[in-house]
Amino acid sequence: MSRLTASAEEQNQAMEQYYVLQSKIYDLTRWAFLFGREEIVRRLPLDRSAPQRILEVGCGTGYNLRLLAKRFPKAQITGLDVSGHMISRASQAVQPFGGRVKLEQRPYQLGDMHFNNQMDAVLFSYSLTMINPHWKSLLQQAYEDLKPGGVLAVADFHDSRFPWFKAHMGNNHVRMDAHLSPWIKENFDPVSLTVKPAYGGVWHYFMQIARK
Ligand SMILES: C[S@@+](CC[C@H](N)C(=O)[O-])C[C@H]1O[C@@H](n2cnc3c(N)ncnc32)[C@H](O)[C@@H]1O
Structure with missing residues (x-):
């Protein structure tokens, strides 16, 4: 299956398959390369004393859900994942x-009516670069799910100047073409964009905040 032609269903199946094994070693390994996760949560421009509604799309093992729950003690948080x-x-x-963090297992996709206009923030952390070629429609869905003025937050891989590294990441379903941030900037109200090098520039990752 080519990542550029996969149907949403094939893409979701590929994710479920990939994480059968990866889920077992995820927390032991990802701290070493999924940079920016703490920072994007710290940067969320939300009132910490208010009962915010926050959605993380592709919440994985719940790493960010814990960070969010600690930082926003009154928030209702939903973690959604296909795996x-x-x-x-x-x-x-x-x-x-307890009940402050809810989990839902299903693919996030355009047309989803569960959260329409209800979210104060939607977070994508290292999920969008794996959702190919459908990442755009997931961002469109996030737009639908945010309240007016709600916050979109994204932390993810940005790019690499090393073809061997991009090929390696491609084998792990990750697209690294600096394709996400320009689209977000154009389709949301931009707030901030920070791009940082990892391991002396083997790759770059980015953290972006925008509003509906
Ligand atoms: C690299 S993990 C990131 C996990 C977590 N956000 C983190 O930062 O550690 C990507 C996650 O996105 C999930 N995912 C991929 N496509 C998805 C979709 N369409 N809807 C929901 N989750 C999806 C995968 O199952 C996986 O758990």
């Missing part, structure tokens, strides 16, 4: 927060 294996890890991670 049952990842959601099952996340359910252990968010147990201490």
Whole structure:
């Protein structure tokens, strides 16, 4: 299956398959290369004393859900993921927060009516670069799910000048073509964009905040 032609269903199946094994080693390995996750949560321009509604799309093992729940003690947080294996890890991670953090296992996709205009913030952390070629429609759905003025926050891989590295990441479903941030800038109200090097510039990652 080519990542450029995969149907949404094929793409979702590929994710479920990939994370059968990866879910077991995810938390042991990802701290070493998924940079910017703490920073994007710290940067969220939300009132910490208000009961915000926050959605993380592709919440994985719940790493960010825990950060969000700690930083926004009154927030209602939803973590959504297509992979049952990842959601099952996340359910252990968010147990201490009781009913304040809810999990849903299903693919996020355009036309989803669950959260229309209800979210104060939608976070995508290292999910969009894996959702090919459908990343645009997921951002469009986030637009629908945000309240007017609501916050879109994205942390993800940006690019690499090394073809061997991009090929390696491609084998792991990740597209690194600096394709996300310009589209977000054009289709949301831009607030901030920070691009940083990882490991002396082997790749760059970015953190972007925008509003509906
Ligand atoms: C690299 S992990 C990121 C996990 C977490 N956000 C983090 O920062 O550690 C990407 C996650 O996105 C999920 N995912 C991919 N496509 C999705 C879709 N269409 N809807 C929901 N989740 C999706 C995958 O199952 C996976 O758990």
